[in-house]
Amino acid sequence: MSEQAQKKSFQEIVKQRVEDGKAKILSFEDEAKKFAKSILEKGKASQEEGKKRLDELSAKVLGAVDKVSKMKEADILKHATAFRKELETKLGGRLEKLFESLGLPSKEEVQKLSERLESLSKRVGELAERLRSYGRKGRK
Numbered sequence: 001m002s003e004q005a006q007k008k009s010f011q012e013i014v015k016q017r018v019e020d021g022k023a024k025i026l027s028f029e030d031e032a033k034k035f036a037k038s039i040l041e042k043g044k045a046s047q048e049e050g051k052k053r054l055d056e057l058s059a060k061v062l063g064a065v066d067k068v069s070k071m072k073e074a075d076i077l078k079h080a081t082a083f084r085k086e087l088e089t090k091l092g093g094r095l096e097k098l099f100e101s102l103g104l105p106s107k108e109e110v111q112k113l114s115e116r117l118e119s120l121s122k123r124v125g126e127l128a129e130r131l132r133s134y135g136r137k138g139r140k
Helices: 003-070 073-102 107-139
Strands: none
Touching: none
8 A cells, every 4th residue: 555545544544533523422412412401301390399389388387377367366275275185195195105114103103102101191290299198198
């Protein structure tokens, strides 16, 4: 092969490689555009979904505030009391189980022990008074 033919062949190879490179770059650019477009669409959808949920929550909160503002004071107190009782019932059972598992006495058990202690203290006081009165009689 002549030197000129080799140069032409080399130039054709380089030209072909450059064209292949351009095609790959264009393909990559096209894929990147598609990817960016899908990300933007997903972002818009997420943003729209977030806005929708925020609007729904705002509407619920405003509805609740409006409902409470229209209620009479007695009704509010009644609802609050009912909620408190419900909460105490739900938590009470759990607290009793926790205290029981820790070996702690219940409120009722403490109350009974307190009453028993008070009764015993009173009885000890009475017995002490009797001893004092017997002691006085014995000295006379």
